[in-house]
Amino acid sequence: MRTLTRKGAATRQRIIEGAAAHIREFGVAATTLDDVLAMTATSKSQMFHYFPGGREELLLAVAGYEADRVLDDQRPELGELTSWPAWRSWRDKVVERYRGQGEQCPINTVLSAAGAHTPGARAVLVELMRRWQDEIATGIRHMQRAGEADPGLDADQAASALLAGIQGGVLIHMATGQTTHLEAALDNGIAQLRAGKPSSDR
Amino acid sequence: MRTLTRKGAATRQRIIEGAAAHIREFGVAATTLDDVLAMTATSKSQMFHYFPGGREELLLAVAGYEADRVLDDQRPELGELTSWPAWRSWRDKVVERYRGQGEQCPINTVLSAAGAHTPGARAVLVELMRRWQDEIATGIRHMQRAGEADPGLDADQAASALLAGIQGGVLIHMATGQTTHLEAALDNGIAQLRAGKPSSDR
DNA sequence: CCGCGAGTGGACTTGACAGCCCAACCTAAC
DNA sequence: GTTAGGTTGGGCTGTCAAGTCCACTCGCGG
Numbered sequence: 001m002r003t004l005t006r007k008g009a010a011t012r013q014r015i016i017e018g019a020a021a022h023i024r025e026f027g028v029a030a031t032t033l034d035d036v037l038a039m040t041a042t043s044k045s046q047m048f049h050y051f052p053g054g055r056e057e058l059l060l061a062v063a064g065y066e067a068d069r070v071l072d073d074q075r076p077e078l079g080e081l082t083s084w085p086a087w088r089s090w091r092d093k094v095v096e097r098y099r100g101q102g103e104q105c106p107i108n109t110v111l112s113a114a115g116a117h118t119p120g121a122r123a124v125l126v127e128l129m130r131r132w133q134d135e136i137a138t139g140i141r142h143m144q145r146a147g148e149a150d151p152g153l154d155a156d157q158a159a160s161a162l163l164a165g166i167q168g169g170v171l172i173h174m175a176t177g178q179t180t181h182l183e184a185a186l187d188n189g190i191a192q193l194r195a196g197k198p199s200s201d202r
Numbered sequence: 203m204r205t206l207t208r209k210g211a212a213t214r215q216r217i218i219e220g221a222a223a224h225i226r227e228f229g230v231a232a233t234t235l236d237d238v239l240a241m242t243a244t245s246k247s248q249m250f251h252y253f254p255g256g257r258e259e260l261l262l263a264v265a266g267y268e269a270d271r272v273l274d275d276q277r278p279e280l281g282e283l284t285s286w287p288a289w290r291s292w293r294d295k296v297v298e299r300y301r302g303q304g305e306q307c308p309i310n311t312v313l314s315a316a317g318a319h320t321p322g323a324r325a326v327l328v329e330l331m332r333r334w335q336d337e338i339a340t341g342i343r344h345m346q347r348a349g350e351a352d353p354g355l356d357a358d359q360a361a362s363a364l365l366a367g368i369q370g371g372v373l374i375h376m377a378t379g380q381t382t383h384l385e386a387a388l389d390n391g392i393a394q395l396r397a398g399k400p401s402s403d404r
Numbered sequence: 405c406c407g408c409g410a411g412t413g414g415a416c417t418t419g420a421c422a423g424c425c426c427a428a429c430c431t432a433a434c
Numbered sequence: 435g436t437t438a439g440g441t442t443g444g445g446c447t448g449t450c451a452a453g454t455c456c457a458c459t460c461g462c463g464g
Binding site: 160166168169175180185189 | 231310324327328331359360362363365366367368369370371372373374377378382383384386387389390391393394397
Binding site: 207209234235236246247249250256257 | 420421422423424425426430431432
C-alpha cells in the first residue's frame, strides 16, 4: 500500500465506487466481495491487495467516500445559507437528493452493518455530523447577524435540532418511501429560525 | 401453528424475547439462530416449528415485539400530553429510555438487516410511525383546543417534524453516544408548539 | 535484455450458519 | 391406557462467503 502507481490507485478507487454502487442498490447485507469483484471486473487478490483488512476495511472506505458525497451533494447551497431563498433552495436540494436515491441512505446502511461500534466507522460518522452541523450553524449565525433570524436562538442547538430532523426524515423516508417527514422537519425547523422576526411572507 | 398449547406459546414467546435481548446486545448481524437457541435453551426444531419462515420470520416477530415496546415504554406519558408539564415529562422519558439502552435502537437494527425492503418489515415500521405520530398529533390538538399552543400550526405537520427529530436524535445517539441532538430536537419541537402563545415561562 | 516489484487471475481452504430430518417426549382427550 | 398431535433434542448437510495462496503478467529502471 505504501507504493501505489497511478494504475493501482485507479483500481482501488474503482473498487470503492463499485462497492458503493452495489450497496446503494442492494444494501450492505446483500453485498458480498464477490459481487463487488464481478461488477468491477477485479479479482480477489486485488481486493485484498488494496484492502488488507478485507471486507471491513472496504466498507470503511466506502463509508468515507459516501460521507464526502453527502455534503458535496448539498453544495453549493449548504455553504451559502445567507438569505431565506438560499435556505429554501438548500431545503429543496436535500429533499430532492433523498427522494431521488430510492430508499437507501448509504451512510446508514453501511454504518449499521459495518459495525456501528467499531471506532473507525464511528469516527467517520461523528466527523460527518460535526461538519454538517457546523455548516448549518454558520448559516444560522449569518442570518442572525443580518437581523433576519431570531437572535434569541442558540445557533448550535437549533442546528442540532434541524440536523436531527433531517436524519430522522431520511430514516422515515427509507422506511416508508415518503418524504413528508423530511419536508416537515426542514420546513418547521427553518420556520422556527425566522419566527423571531415577524416580517415578509409566511 | 394453528393450534398452540399454552406451553407452545410460552416457548415461542421465550424465543422472541431471547432473540430481542441478543439483538439489543450484539446487533442483528452478530445474532445467529444458534445464539438465540443457546440463550433460550431451545433447539433447532422448535425454532422452525414456531417460525416456519426461519430467520426472516423470527426477525419480523422480534421487530413487532420491539415496536410495541417502543410505545409502551413511553406510557403513560405519551397518551396524556395534556399540559406542558406532561409534555416535559414525556420528553424526559424518551431521552431517558434511549440514554439507558446503550446505543442500539432495536427497531433500526432489526429493520436494516432484516430487509427494510421486505413488505412485512416495512409494514411493521409504517404502523409504528403512524401510531406514534397520531399520539403526538392528538396531544398537539389537545393543547391547541386548550388555548395553550399556537393554533396556527398544522398539528399533523408539527407531529411529523417532531417525530422526525426524535428519530434522527436517536440515530445520532446511536452513532455518537450523545443525546444532545435528541434533546435539542425535542426541546425545539416543543418550544415551537408554545411559541404562538406568549405566556407563562420562557 | 534482465529483474524486481507492483498488479492480476482465480482456484482452494476454512468456517459458519440456515435449514432439514428423524426419533423421542410429553400432554390431553377419550 | 392408548393414541394423536403438539413439542423437543440435536445431528447432519448444503451453501455461501471471507480470506489465503501461488502462479503469472506487466511496466519500468538499469
